[in-house]
Amino acid sequence: MSLNLLEWCPRLILLRNDDEQFKYSYGATGTTVRCNDKIYIITATHTLTDERRAGRLIEPIIETPHGCMSLSINKYASILSYKDRDHALCDITAYEVGKDAKQFVNQNLFPDILIDGDPLTGLTNQSRMLVTGYPSDGPEQQLSFDPPTITPVLYNFQTVYDGPSDMLHMSRVRLLSNRVSMGANHFDLNFPNQLNGMCGSPVFSLRSEGPRLAGIVTMAGRNHIQFINIVIILTFLRNWQSGRGKRS
Helix, strand or coil: CCCHHHHHCEEEEEEECCCCCCCEEEEEEEEEEEECCEEEEEEEHHHCCHHHCCHHHEEEEEEECCEEEECCEEEEEEHHHCCCCCHHHCCEEEEEECHHHHHHCCHHHCCECCCCCCCCCCCCCCCEEEEEECCCCCCCCCEEECCEEECCCCEEEEEEEEEECCCCCEEEEEECCCEEEECCEEEECCCCHHHCCCCCCEEEEEECCEEEEEEEEEEEECCEEEEEEHHHHHHHHHHHHCCCCCCC
């Protein structure tokens, strides 16, 4: 996995409103992955209210040479929709990106999660990890209304692996400090308030052979961030693709 994937994997997700003056509101961060030649954007279900989970109201933003544009959504599904689910996993929703959007994106920029083995294998409590996403608060705003402007600003959080969570299939990373980077700029964030919007963000293991997608954030607070292992996400997507469970 190249370093470019650290920038292309996370996506800013906006919610489309009926108000023409305030057409969008902040939604969440999403993680973009490939699985069997399909592109998915995955986020934490709790960041989206029930009436906004429908794909037509979700606007994943991608930057192009001609400015920001939104990716179309074919359909979506949530782990909440599957029988015999583990309740610790009921905070994941996946959106299948429409075929028409593929002309605007290079699919190779997104990680293929058809992986062998568990990306957490071999990690210690000092293994370096990176969380990247689009928090709703911070020195640089993702969305402004006067004039209406979308300016995705990606934040990088340096963390270390902190072992399994008390919740099944989840693990934790520990923030090294409240000092975060935004491109070449560094500044302090007020935790946990300014972690809002980070749920749905990708968590990367920074291995010697290169960064590897390890999971997706579903909880954040104080100096810890909890995430679901990407292997579980892969199982979820395979079940959806094979028609198992109920689609949303």
